[in-house]
Each structure stands twice: as C-alpha cells, then as structure tokens.
Amino acid sequence: RAKSAGGNxxxxxxxxxxxxxITRHGLTTALPTALERGEFFIExxxxxxxxxxSVRGAEALVRWLHPQHGVLGxxxxxxxxxxxxxxxPLGRWVLEESIRQARAWRERHxxxxxxxxxxxxxxxxxxxxxxxxxxxxxxxxxxxVTPDALCLEVTESALIGADDDLLKPLRRLAExxxxxxxxxxxxxxxxxxxxxxLPVSILKLDRSFTQGMQRFPxxxxxxxxxxxxxxxxHSLDLAVTVEGVETGAQAEQLRILGCDTxxxxxxxxxxxxxxxxxxxxxxxxx
Ligand code: C2E
Ligand code: MG
Ligand code: MG
Ligand code: MG
Numbered sequence: 001r002a003k004s005a006g007g008n009x010x011x012x013x014x015x016x017x018x019x020x021x022i023t024r025h026g027l028t029t030a031l032p033t034a035l036e037r038g039e040f041f042i043e044x045x046x047x048x049x050x051x052x053x054s055v056r057g058a059e060a061l062v063r064w065l066h067p068q069h070g071v072l073g074x075x076x077x078x079x080x081x082x083x084x085x086x087x088x089p090l091g092r093w094v095l096e097e098s099i100r101q102a103r104a105w106r107e108r109h110x111x112x113x114x115x116x117x118x119x120x121x122x123x124x125x126x127x128x129x130x131x132x133x134x135x136x137x138x139x140x141x142x143x144x145v146t147p148d149a150l151c152l153e154v155t156e157s158a159l160i161g162a163d164d165d166l167l168k169p170l171r172r173l174a175e176x177x178x179x180x181x182x183x184x185x186x187x188x189x190x191x192x193x194x195x196x197x198l199p200v201s202i203l204k205l206d207r208s209f210t211q212g213m214q215r216f217p218x219x220x221x222x223x224x225x226x227x228x229x230x231x232x233x234h235s236l237d238l239a240v241t242v243e244g245v246e247t248g249a250q251a252e253q254l255r256i257l258g259c260d261t262x263x264x265x266x267x268x269x270x271x272x273x274x275x276x277x278x279x280x281x282x283x284x285x286x
Contacts, residue, residue: 043270057117060098147177207244
C-alpha cells in the first residue's frame with residue numbers, strides 16, 4: 001500500500017526515516033534565520049610544516065550552534081545549504097569572517113612568524129556562482145589582506161569533469177595570488193593527467209591515506225602509493241598537505257615520504273581562534 005501511494009507515504013511507514021526527514025526539513029527551513037541571527041561560528045585547525053614543526057596557517061571549519069540541537073558539524077547542514085542555495089551567502093560569511101581573523105593574527109604577530117594563511121572550503125555551488133571572484137576581491141580589500149594569505153579548498157570531486165567555464169574563476173583567483181588546494185585528494189576517480197589542467201598548487205591527501213600510516217612501519221603498499229603521489233605532485237610543482245594525522249608515528253612516516261604540511265588531532269583539534277594565539281611550535285620530527 002505504502003509503495004503504491006508513492007515516495008512520501010513509503011517514508012511515513014518508517015518512523016526513523018520520518019524523524020530524519022523532519023529534522024532535515026526543520027534544519028533546512030531554519031538555515032536562513034540562523035545566518036541572520038549569527039548562529040554559525042568558525043573553528044580553526046592549524047596546518048603544520050612537517051619539516052620544522054612551525055604553524056603555517058589554519059583551516060576554517062564552520063559549525064552551527066543550533067538553539068535546540070546544540071553544535072552541529074558541517075556534514076549535518078552543508079549539504080542542505082547547498083541544496084537550497086544558502087551556501088552562497090553562508091560561504092561568503094565564512095570567507096569574510098576567516099579573512100578578518102587572518103588579519104587579526106597577522107597584526108598580532110607583527111609579521112614576525114612568517115605569513116599566517118587561512119584555508120577556506122568552497123562548495124561546488126559557490127564555484128559556479130558568478131559573484132565569486134568579485135566577492136573574494138572585495139572581502140580581501142576591505143580587510144586589507146593580500147591574496148597570498150588565502151587558500152581556497154575545492155574537492156577533487158567538484159572539479160572532476162569541470163569544463164572551462166567552471167575553472168575560469170579559479171584561474172582568475174590563482175593569477176591574483178590566491179592558492180587553490182585540491183581537497184580530499186585520492187578519494188575520487190581522478191585522472192592524474194587532468195591535474196595539469198587545474199589551477200591548483202596544493203594537493204590535500206585524504207585522511208584515508210593517513211589512516212594507513214597508523215602503525216610504524218606502515219603497510220608497504222600504502223607507503224608506495226603515498227610516495228608515488230608525493231613524487232608526482234612535486235614534479236608538477238604542487239605542495240602536499242596531509243589530513244587526519246592523529247599520531248606521531250603517522251607524522252614521522254609522512255615526513256619521511258616527503259609530505260610538506262600536516263593537519264590533524266596530533267597537532268590540534270579544530271578550536272576557537274584564540275587557541276592559535278599561543279600555539280607553540282610542535283616538534284614534528286619525532
Ligand atoms: P575537510 O575540508 O576535508 O575538513 C577536514 C575534516 O577532518 C574536518 O571535519 C576536521 O574536523 C576533520 N579532522 C581534522 N583532523 C582530524 C583527525 O586527525 N582525525 C579525524 N578523524 N578527523 C580530523 P569537519 O569540521 O566535520 O568538516 C567536514 C567537512 O565539511 C570538511 O571536510 C569540508 O568539506 C566541509 N566544510 C567545513 N567547513 C566548510 C565551509 O565553510 N564551507 C564548505 N563549503 N564546506 C565546509
Ligand atoms: Mg578542507
Ligand atoms: Mg579535506
Ligand atoms: Mg577530508
């Protein structure tokens with residue numbers, strides 16, 4: 001009976017799916033007011049140079065402090081925001097807020113600790129939005145921050161099969177000095193030769209590779225794969241960042257393999273911006 005009544009009826013027959021749908025629906029309708037009310041906030045996770053352990057920058061990760069459900073991670077609401085288009089104003093807010101933060105860090109350090117960069121995630125919808133380049137330029141200018149302080153992270157899957165129209169804004173930004181990183185690299189069905197076509201300067205190796213380095217010494221096949229990616233990346237003048245480093249053994253293994261920068265719980269969990277003020281240099285060499 002449920003089946004013949006169509007998709008909606010079939011869902012009502014499953015109370016759990018129904019509850020999920022209600023939450024999804026509730027969250028979706030609450031998104032616009034959440035942005036107006038300032039319920040979103042950003043946590044920052046440091047990016048650490050594997051060679052000398054210095055903090056080179058941080059990735060901005062958005063969260064939603066929902067009045068009823070508490071803190072929600074991006075996996076709960078980014079897909080909904082993408083679906084409704086709210087990702088465009090939300091993404092613009094994230095960019096503006098994190099650039100403002102980058103400026104505050106730079107001022108605080110008086111340029112003494114090298115450039116502190118901010119990594120901001122970009123969803124495919126933002127990439128296709130005509131205002132992207134102009135918004136970014138304006139936000140940087142308003143904050144008095146140079147483009148080299150910004151790295152935009154785009155997932156590999158967002159760029160697979162991307163035509164030139166989609167790549168054009170990224171090229172423009174790259175020409176201005178904004179770095180483009182290919183996020184979650186290695187999870188899609190990427191055509192490695194395709195890399196040359198993309199205006200990226202950084203590969204962010206997905207956490208699944210880092211997981212293979214859990215034990216020391218790591219699985220030799222995992223080592224070979226990462227070694228191959230690193231050597232290909234470096235031969236194309238791309239830097240390699242690794243995500244999800246949770247142990248010192250992983251950090252050491254990835255450093256030996258030639259990865260440039262690392263990010264993960266071993267160094268710091270994502271946290272409030274003040275956390276980066278006093279972050280001491282981590283000895284990443286073991
Ligand atoms: P991502 O860009 O790949 O971000 C890395 C994710 O790995 C973050 O999850 C981070 O908290 C988590 N992580 C960091 N270190 C470790 C570790 O050592 N171990 C483990 N197990 N996890 C670690 P988070 O914050 O839940 O973000 C999930 C995804 O949501 C991000 O993946 C990104 O794709 C997306 N996202 C976050 N903020 C934004 C945003 O402002 N805009 C857009 N479009 N997407 C965002
Ligand atoms: Mg990212
Ligand atoms: Mg990533
Ligand atoms: Mg990832």
